[in-house]
Amino acid sequence: MKVAYLGPKGSFTHSATQEYFSNAELVSYGSIPACIKAVAQGEIPIGVVPIENTIEGTVNLTLDYLYHKADLAILGELVMPISQQLLMKKDRSVELAKLTKVYSHPQALAQSQEFIAEYLPEARVIATDSTSLAAEMVANSHDDSVAAIGPVACGQEYDLEIVKADIQDISHNKTRFWIISNQANLRNDSESIEKASLCFIMPNNLPGALQKALTAFSWRELNLNKIESRPLKTTLGEYFFLIDIVLEANQLPLLANAMEEIQYLGGQVKQFGCYHVHRIKGL
Ligand SMILES: O=C(O)C(=O)C[C@]1(C(=O)O)C=C[C@@H](O)C=C1
Numbered sequence: 446m447k448v449a450y451l452g453p454k455g456s457f458t459h460s461a462t463q464e465y466f467s468n469a470e471l472v473s474y475g476s477i478p479a480c481i482k483a484v485a486q487g488e489i490p491i492g493v494v495p496i497e498n499t500i501e502g503t504v505n506l507t508l509d510y511l512y513h514k515a516d517l518a519i520l521g522e523l524v525m526p527i528s529q530q531l532l533m534k535k536d537r538s539v540e541l542a543k544l545t546k547v548y549s550h551p552q553a554l555a556q557s558q559e560f561i562a563e564y565l566p567e568a569r570v571i572a573t574d575s576t577s578l579a580a581e582m583v584a585n586s587h588d589d590s591v592a593a594i595g596p597v598a599c600g601q602e603y604d605l606e607i608v609k610a611d612i613q614d615i616s617h618n619k620t621r622f623w624i625i626s627n628q629a630n631l632r633n634d635s636e637s638i639e640k641a642s643l644c645f646i647m648p649n650n651l652p653g654a655l656q657k658a659l660t661a662f663s664w665r666e667l668n669l670n671k672i673e674s675r676p677l678k679t680t681l682g683e684y685f686f687l688i689d690i691v692l693e694a695n696q697l698p699l700l701a702n703a704m705e706e707i708q709y710l711g712g713q714v715k716q717f718g719c720y721h722v723h724r725i726k727g728l
Pocket of ligand 1: 496504553575595
């Protein structure tokens, strides 16, 4: 079985994919859209992508691409502790305070913004497609005054030194990853269902449209634990809504009824599916 992940090797998504799949051939893609696109186009059956972090919230690139450009099912979710490290070349001669550039994925930079403001006020902050790409760039750079922010695994993979450990803004930092597939039947049926995720849009001229849609869940006692609005990319002020629902398998008929009710109100629903949540202990 082949599984796509956001690479190169050493990224948080790489570790998440290794945790989830003990016996798969892991294939690295250079960006989140490239990873989702490969699954959507049937190049590879399964992919692993980050969807939400404790500090920085939703990974918009993932959500937007899944909503606008793909039609995939979530097979499962993995929640993993995330600890950010400041990584530099081992043989460098430059002090921390003299750093000129710091590279990382925007999520990792955002998770470490208090550290960057306090310790690296002079450094240019440069976004990369993954933390592991940032580490690789630092390892290959001839400039000693550059650093990357990323996981411990990147230090090992690219032979970099951890100059400062655990630099994220809060210690109990976690990221949710979704296991996505172009084949919904690849979900492991022996795992219990814990959550469902779906997106919907409502007609513009319906007063209280969002409240009506949410009522479809609340009167059925379906427990929403997240709602997020994102631009529909049509006109300013038009949105789609993502909701996560905590539920058990016996509530699936109620969920189907709630989605029917939204459609009856003139809304459109895009289902991502029902899935089990794996939690990696740590921090
Ligand atoms: O760049 C990486 O290492 C990733 O796997 C991406 C990603 C993310 O997009 O959220 C994954 C987990 C962390 O929250 C930081 C970065």
